[in-house]
């Protein structure tokens with residue numbers, strides 16, 4: 001009974017939560033916008049008030065800025081590519097009826113429960129460390145010089161660590177999608193003469209597109225804000241080689257103690273996230289329709 | 291060509307012998323129906339022929355060549371599944387053309403064949419739709435279309451009509467029969483619907499617990515059931531199976547009389563009280579509790595009007611009594 005009055009009543013009923021949510025979102029955003037147009041440095045007494053777009057133009061003129069943007073996109077893209085390709089493969093493998101399937105699945109999922117800074121420390125100190133790391137001792141065992149992961153390949157190392165953390169999430173979602181595929185469809189395709197590769201290409205993969213889309217959208221949201229792994233490992237270095245946009249904002253806010261610039265960086269990050277979201281939804285939104 | 295021979299085919303899942311050993315010959319062009327109670331191994335037998343399950347032992351010979359170890363695609367058979375198993379993300383056209391695409395057929399020829407199949411099955415107007423936008427009967431036809439474009443040696447149907455409503459089922463049943471008459475390809479059809487089995491089959495295979503109880507034409511099974519299981523399974527309503535002194539009087543352990551072979555007479559015969567009477571117009575189904583042979587079902591003509599509580603006399607029609615020995619087998 002969606003009469004005029006019942007609809008009005010419905011609006012009235014949900015209004016409080018909508019208003020609270022709106023305030024919850026708008027107050028921090030408004031304050032960030034406000035600070036982004038002001039000179040506000042914690043370490044200097046000068047508070048000359050409005051500076052127009054100077055905080056923004058500092059970012060756009062900084063040589064690190066475009067590197068940070070490209071590092072951010074590289075991180076998101078790299079981790080997505082690795083987690084989805086490997087996630088599909090692992091999901092296919094652990095979907096097979098093997099002995100010890102239950103414990104195996106729990107093992108595959110477990111990296112997701114390790115906190116990001118812990119995961120990053122483990123990889124940095126136990127595996128990638130040039131003196132104590134396992135990779136270094138392998139290299140020495142083979143008579144080669146240890147690779148300086150954090151110095152020579154900082155972005156690749158960070159992407160690798162973050163992929164390790166997010167692979168279980170992708171695998172889990174893709175596995176559930178795989179399990180919902182009816183076996184009769186696969187049998188029908190087998191009768192129709194499709195090889196294992198064709199069955200994957202024409203039946204399994206199309207069945208998983210929605211799950212893949214969900215993985216891409218959810219991971220993108222989280223990956224755009226990756227900070228802890230960089231903070232614990234490369235500190236954005238060497239130089240600015242592994243500085244992403246969130247890390248650059250952190251440097252402005254906490255190291256340079258320039259709240260105005262950090263706020264401007266935050267607003268740029270919001271805009272970047274919206275641009276990414278727009279293109280993602282435009283290219284993949286239709287996959288989500290039932 | 292589509293002659294299929296099963297030689298001592300056995301299938302077990304772990305410890306359980308689902309098919310303890312089946313010998314069966316299916317001639318080219320025959321319409322064979324597998325019937326039997328739920329869980330008796332009909333689907334398993336069909337899947338063994340299709341190659342979707344591996345045989346535990348025995349041989350499957352298709353057109354003279356041993357196919358026991360061949361993968362499903364190499365056997366030249368097409369299967370229609372109970373759930374249709376259409377590919378949901380492909381249009382009807384792509385679904386029908388999928389087996390041809392997998393066979394590497396040139397696209398023009400594939401399109402021509404798909405269009406021809408669509409015409410036969412009245413699907414031409416739906417070629418660009420997806421399975422989700424079709425009714426149950428249309429989906430069933432797409433599944434059949436996907437099977438016929440390959441021009442297989444034989445079709446395998448696993449309860450293809452069980453998801454359809456009664457009226458549509460009658461329609462599709464006739465369509466499949468007509469399809470068989472025009473294609474003249476071997477068809478193996480699994481069902482537990484009596485009417486489908488009786489009307490469609492050239493040959494009915496009655497299965498029970500993985501064993502073949504009897505093979506024969508529908509009328510042969512109806513007129514001369516080989517044992518009590520087939521006697522009770524073929525025919526609807528079920529044959530009355532009577533044990534005790536009445537059977538012993540005829541020199542048998544069990545005697546069987548079909549409900550339609552009992553007449554309501556004014557005196558003599560078996561006397562009893564009507565417990566239930568269903569008037570269908572054309573027929574009257576009676577459930578009668580008798581003193582001498584227990585409760586039996588009767589199918590009388592529509593003109594017989596009886597109410598619960600009425601006393602009746604029933605007499606089996608001469609020559610329509612089936613006699614079975616102690617081992618359950620028919621006596622001659």
Ligand SMILES: Nc1ncnc2c1ncn2[C@@H]1O[C@H](COP(=O)(O)OP(=O)(O)OP(=O)(O)O)[C@@H](O)[C@H]1O
Nearest residue numbers: 303306308326327328329330331332333334335482
């Ligand atoms: N993969 C399997 N593993 C173990 N047992 C199985 C398997 N598939 C079937 N069975 C068993 O084999 C028997 C025959 O099953 P099947 O599916 O062939 O029966 P059916 O005659 O087709 O029955 P319905 O009429 O209900 O479809 C059943 O008892 C079933 O439990």
Ligand SMILES: [Mg+2]
Nearest residue numbers: 332333334448
């Ligand atoms: Mg079955």
